[in-house]
Amino acid sequence: MRKLLGISLIVLLSACASQTTQPEVDDLTAGSGAGAGLGGSDLGGAGSGRPGYFSQLNDPNSILSQRSVYYDYDSYSVKGEYRELVLSHARFLRDNASASIILQGNTDDRGSREYNLALGQRRADSVKNMMTLAGARDAQIESVSLGEEKPRAMGQGESVWSQNRRTDILYRGE
Amino acid sequence: MSINWFQSIRAAWILLLCLISAHSHAQLNIEIFGGGASRIPVAIVPFADENKLQQSITRVIGDDLQRTGLFRLIDPAGLSPHAPVEVVYADWVNRGANALVIGRVTAVSGDQVEIQFRLMDVAKKSQLTGLAITVPTSQLRAAAHRIADVIYEALTGDVGVFSTRIAYVLKRGNKYALQVADADGYNAQSIIEYTEPIISPAWSPDGKHLAYVSFENKKPIVYVQTLATRERRAVASFKGSNSAPSWSPDGKRLAVVLTGQGGSQIFLVNADGSGLQRLSRSSGIDTEPSFSPDGRYILFTSDRGGSPQVYRMAVGSSESGNAERLTFEGSYNVSPDYSQDGKSFTFIHRNNGQFNVAVQDIGSRQVQILTNSKFDESPSFAPNGKMILYATEINGHGILSAVSRDGQTRQHLTVQTGDIREPAWGPLPTWK
Numbered sequence: 001m002r003k004l005l006g007i008s009l010i011v012l013l014s015a016c017a018s019q020t021t022q023p024e025v026d027d028l029t030a031g032s033g034a035g036a037g038l039g040g041s042d043l044g045g046a047g048s049g050r051p052g053y054f055s056q057l058n059d060p061n062s063i064l065s066q067r068s069v070y071y072d073y074d075s076y077s078v079k080g081e082y083r084e085l086v087l088s089h090a091r092f093l094r095d096n097a098s099a100s101i102i103l104q105g106n107t108d109d110r111g112s113r114e115y116n117l118a119l120g121q122r123r124a125d126s127v128k129n130m131m132t133l134a135g136a137r138d139a140q141i142e143s144v145s146l147g148e149e150k151p152r153a154m155g156q157g158e159s160v161w162s163q164n165r166r167t168d169i170l171y172r173g174e
Numbered sequence: 175m176s177i178n179w180f181q182s183i184r185a186a187w188i189l190l191l192c193l194i195s196a197h198s199h200a201q202l203n204i205e206i207f208g209g210g211a212s213r214i215p216v217a218i219v220p221f222a223d224e225n226k227l228q229q230s231i232t233r234v235i236g237d238d239l240q241r242t243g244l245f246r247l248i249d250p251a252g253l254s255p256h257a258p259v260e261v262v263y264a265d266w267v268n269r270g271a272n273a274l275v276i277g278r279v280t281a282v283s284g285d286q287v288e289i290q291f292r293l294m295d296v297a298k299k300s301q302l303t304g305l306a307i308t309v310p311t312s313q314l315r316a317a318a319h320r321i322a323d324v325i326y327e328a329l330t331g332d333v334g335v336f337s338t339r340i341a342y343v344l345k346r347g348n349k350y351a352l353q354v355a356d357a358d359g360y361n362a363q364s365i366i367e368y369t370e371p372i373i374s375p376a377w378s379p380d381g382k383h384l385a386y387v388s389f390e391n392k393k394p395i396v397y398v399q400t401l402a403t404r405e406r407r408a409v410a411s412f413k414g415s416n417s418a419p420s421w422s423p424d425g426k427r428l429a430v431v432l433t434g435q436g437g438s439q440i441f442l443v444n445a446d447g448s449g450l451q452r453l454s455r456s457s458g459i460d461t462e463p464s465f466s467p468d469g470r471y472i473l474f475t476s477d478r479g480g481s482p483q484v485y486r487m488a489v490g491s492s493e494s495g496n497a498e499r500l501t502f503e504g505s506y507n508v509s510p511d512y513s514q515d516g517k518s519f520t521f522i523h524r525n526n527g528q529f530n531v532a533v534q535d536i537g538s539r540q541v542q543i544l545t546n547s548k549f550d551e552s553p554s555f556a557p558n559g560k561m562i563l564y565a566t567e568i569n570g571h572g573i574l575s576a577v578s579r580d581g582q583t584r585q586h587l588t589v590q591t592g593d594i595r596e597p598a599w600g601p602l603p604t605w606k
Contacts, residue, residue: 102392111529112508112522112551113373113596114418115475115482117394118431118438118459121415125436144393145415145433149371170392 050173053096057171063088069127071165073108076122078130086130089169094135102142103127104168108161109148120145127167214329217248217271221291222256222278227314231289234318235275238336238358239325241576242560243583258292258301266296273302273329277321285311291321293328303328315360333558339600340563341365341375341384342574346592352386354401357556357599359574359587365399366406376419376428377600378445385409385419385428396430398445409447420463420472421445429453429463429472440474442489454487454497462509465489466516473500473510473519481505484521484534500534503541507532509552513559520553520562531564531577544581554599565595 057064069082078086093099105124107116124143132138153163216239218232239245248271255261256278266274277291292304305324309317316337323334335357344351344364350372355362366372368390375386378398385398394417399406410416414433418440421428425445432441440454440463454460458478465472469489476485479499484507487497501507506524513519516536523532523543531545531553549567556563559579566575568586572593577584 104393111506111524112462112475112482114431114462115459115508117373117415117417118461121433121438122459125433142393142413143433146371146389146393147373149373149389 051096051098053092053099054171054174057092057174064092067169069123069167069169070162071123071167073161073165076119076126078126083130086127087134090131090134090136093131093137093140097137097140100140100142100172102144102170102172104150104170105143105145106150106152106164106166106168107148108164109151110161111148113147113149117145117147117149120147123165123167127169213244213246214273215246215248215271216273216275216325216329217250217266217269218275219250219254219256219277221276221289222254224279226281227279227287227311229311229314229318231277231279231314231318231321232275234315234358235322235325238319238322241358241583241585242326243578244326244330258294261294263296263299271296273325275325282308287311287314289317289321291324293325315356319356319358332560333602335556335558335561335599335602337603338557339381340574340597341377341600342565342594342597343372343375344592344594345371345572352384354384354600365401365404373596374418375596375598376421377598378421379423379425379601380604381601383425383445385421387417387419396428398428407447409445410441410443412450418461418463420465422465423467423469429465431461431463440472453489460485464511464519466512467514468516471516473512475508475510482508484508484510484519486536500536500539501541502539511554513555514557515559518559520555522550522553531562533562533579542581544577545575545584547575550575552596552598554597556599557602561599563597563599565597 056062059065063085066085069078069086093101103124105120105122107120121143124145128141128143131141151164153160218236220232224231236247240247248269253265255276257276261274261276274294274296275291276294277289280288282288286308288306288308290306293302295302303324305321307317307320319336322336326334326336338357339354340357341352341354344353348369349367350370351364351367352372352375353362353364365384368388370389373387375384377384382402383398383400385396387394387396394415395408396410396416396419397406398409409428410430410432412432412434416430416432418431419428427442427444430441430443431438437457438459438461439452440460442451442453443449456476456478458476460474460476462475463472471486472489473484473486475482483499484501485497485499504523504525508522510519510521518533518535520531520533522529528548529550530543530547531550532541532543534541544562547566551565553562553564561576561578563574563576565572572595574587574594574597575584576587
């Protein structure tokens with residue numbers, strides 16, 4: 001019995017030490033390491049084949065450089081002040097068929113993590129709907145949720161929570 | 175003892191071996207609040223020669239029993255019987271003990287030790303049960319848990335859960351670790367570590383796999399990982415968000431929440447990622463599925479009525495249009511988890527801005543709020559239905575806590591540093 005235990009221990013410990021393989025993820029830019037920032041705007045390597053439209057997207061004088069939509073508590077409707085921002089990105093997608101985005105919905109940290117994930121999804125979906133109605137193609141947009149897991153501001157109180165109730169617009173390949 | 179006994183205990187050791195690792199830094203401490211009025215008084219005499227071991231067997235047994243809130247430990251000071259013939263029952267009657275635990279430890283060979291223990295009925299002056307276990311010294315805690323299970327089962331008639339494991343997520347700095355530990359928080363070991371969030375771990379019914387949600391690829395994806403080999407696969411990585419895994423009781427399928435077809439809706443998928451099938455169909459949010467132990471029903475959270483509430487649907491029917499609403503008190507009832515007998519469920523109830531663990535009897539719809547903390551999350555039933563493990567917050571830090579089914583006993587399981595959240599109580603070991 002003791003011998004058997006010893007062998008099991010070695011097998012298990014060596015298994016414990018082995019690297020887990022990175023899974024295949026459908027529909028997302030490849031080559032992103034585990035350490036890549038979710039909340040940032042880096043969705044993969046900026047290689048030499050980078051489309052020219054990125055200069056337009058990152059022009060600080062363009063509304064396209066603005067990438068976040070904020071919400072009221074318990075709300076997922078896009079407020080009037082963010083309408084032009086969302087529609088500008090929608091028109092950009094309409095005019096640049098090869099461009100595509102991922103919309104990440106976020107919530108504050110009150111309540112169930114899974115339910116907040118669903119609420120964040122609703123926020124991202126509301127932006128997506130507005131964009132497709134304005135001419136962007138469905139296939140250009142993936143709406144996902146990060147729920148309460150990636151807060152932009154840490155702590156408690158409305159000034160913190162209001163920054164975390166948002167949808168971020170990330171261009172693929174940027 | 176019989177060959178069968180050795181075979182079963184050997185299987186248990188192999189199962190538990192993966193808990194012994196270099197990662198056992200996150201030791202949990204236990205504090206107990208309150209307690210039931212009628213606890214069983216038990217005296218545990220330190221076993222003969224156990225002071226020669228690195229680990230006190232009887233201390234682990236005593237801690238296990240005390241955490242349930244069902245026992246009161248009687249100090250054996252001055253008395254040290256180790257065999258039935260050495261027991262003077264009158265002494266223990268005088269100290270108010272109903273039951274007495276005695277035993278001895280004997281070195282067998284190499285690092286193997288034999289632990290003999292007996293549980294004595296003080297009133298009847300007879301032995302209730304006893305056991306002899308031979309283990310390597312690295313497995314002394316597991317042996318003590320096994321003995322505590324035997325004592326618990328003899329004195330309460332319920333299945334003991336001291337040999338089970340728990341899973342949870344530990345956040346330290348910007349690192350997230352999915353950890354598995356013994357039910358008392360010891361032998362913690364990281365299954366996977368990332369710099370991106372991990373949520374919603376779920377044990378397979380055989381305790382060999384964990385499903386969980388990882389954000390490592392910029393969106394939530396459901397993985398299933400095998401504990402022994404560390405192999406893992408993405409079982410739900412569809413367009414949109416993938417989350418909230420719950421195993422079917424036969425371990426063949428998972429209920430998951432997907433958003434690719436609009437909204438957050440519940441789907442069934444085979445454990446290998448094949449055979450996707452839509453289960454719920456609403457215009458609102460349907461999430462947090464929990465399978466009934468017989469596999470016929472799923473509890474879930476839905477806001478179809480205007481606020482998040484717990485609903486139940488039959489798994490057989492393809493549409494959840496006639497799902498039954500189960501919770502009615504308050505405007506926020508989420509995170510349901512079925513009890514092992516399928517007769518009740520635990521969930522989080524919000525009242526006056528507080529989030530608390532509650533239990534509802536499905537038949538009578540009677541609700542009991544079990545905690546009075548501020549931010550409780552992720553309640554999970556013990557496999558004997560007597561305790562509920564949950565996450566709560568103290569001084570801005572996430573910790574694990576457990577409360578008895580009747581709300582009488584609560585305990586904190588805390589780590590020194592870091593936030594601990596998303597607990598899930600594992601199943602009974604396969605040898606039980």
